[in-house]
Amino acid sequence: MVIIQAADFDLAEEYQKLRNSGNGTGAIATFTGLVRDHGDLDDVTGLFLEHYPGMTEQVIEGLITEAGKRWDVRAARVIHRIGSLALGDQIVFVGVCSAHRGDAFAACQFIMDALKTSAPFWKKELSRSGDHWVEQKDSDRTQSEQWHKRQE
Amino acid sequence: MVIIQAADFDLAEEYQKLRNSGNGTGAIATFTGLVRDHGDLDDVTGLFLEHYPGMTEQVIEGLITEAGKRWDVRAARVIHRIGSLALGDQIVFVGVCSAHRGDAFAACQFIMDALKTSAPFWKKELSRSGDHWVEQKDSDRTQSEQWHKRQE
Amino acid sequence: MNDQSHATVTVRFFARLREQLDTDSVAVPISEPATVADVLKTLADRGSVWAELCADSRVMIAVNQAMAKTTTPLKPRDEVAFFPPVTGG
């Protein structure tokens, strides 16, 4: 289940949905990303998130499908917010329910790492001295490539 | 923060505490373990969790300290329930707040894996045909040993 | 409208590219067999900032909302998109 929305999300609600759909399985791993209070610029006041409607959902659904081929995944939920976000706001949620602890962690981290380099979202940092598109970090690319290496 | 309690816990509350104590950091990873609806015996009706009061808390505090030496950990919370648990009940929570996504995942998984082999808890499966102490799984030992290898 | 007018692809731009080109989409004529590279060449011929962005090897490509390459074949009415490396999450 992939949801792209401007509204905030409620971790407890997402967790409950994962727990319900996993029925009887033992492990739920979640990741929540927050807007940091510091960025490329020192005086950042917030973020604006642009995305490619339609493609975003397809890419993330694809990542969930891929995770399901590599690990035991009983349920997975991804929420990504778009539009204007304040410092400290929740920006992304990934939750995975699995029969196995290791699989829950791996699938959750894989989806999150791969989303960072393949889902069409773009962050603009809003600051008092002007706006500024965020550049992709080398570390995100490296972290995502790790998963391909592990598969080989 | 380590809490051993018979009562159930509320993921949302734990998450909020991590979010508050991380102030301004970007990544929160959580793991929740549930009592499975199947165990070593087919007719399991529930679990009873025994622990070694005092030592349990010390061991887990030690794991959190170790995680903090290996990764960026802004806040970590562990809750483990004891006493009688029903199938599907929440049994353990581990949550880590970090400035970095990879560190949040690694520290959370490390604490959980190490807890499985070093924190003095014992599960007894209750079933219609009699009670039964659960044996430690080889896979749990292996998963915990991985972390030592990675450190070398 | 003649037949030729149907032989176009829609090209969409996002984020920094959309701002620099000051447009979110253009229709680009193609004659089959065509690839993404042909579309890039047509756009580059507009000169200045268009030529610059089309030469930027970091620009990512999608065709019909799936990741693609300059060698990806195109047919009329395909949706092509060009955008900077993604920065979500």
Next chain:
Amino acid sequence: MNDQSHATVTVRFFARLREQLDTDSVAVPISEPATVADVLKTLADRGSVWAELCADSRVMIAVNQAMAKTTTPLKPRDEVAFFPPVTGG
């Protein structure tokens, strides 16, 4: 109570061990220098199920609530614990 009576350690048992021995703790006399191995030997001398459990290499050991080994030294009033491999989480 003479001085000798103070030279004991408390030994605690948990889970399956506690049930099999039908006790959750015993006081075991030690004479320094002493190690966990000495306590295991004293307990094994009780015979039957005691000897059996003390010979089980899977039994885990804690001294003063920290993981320990058979070679860990002991002093009077230490808290020793024996228990099966842990199964929490």
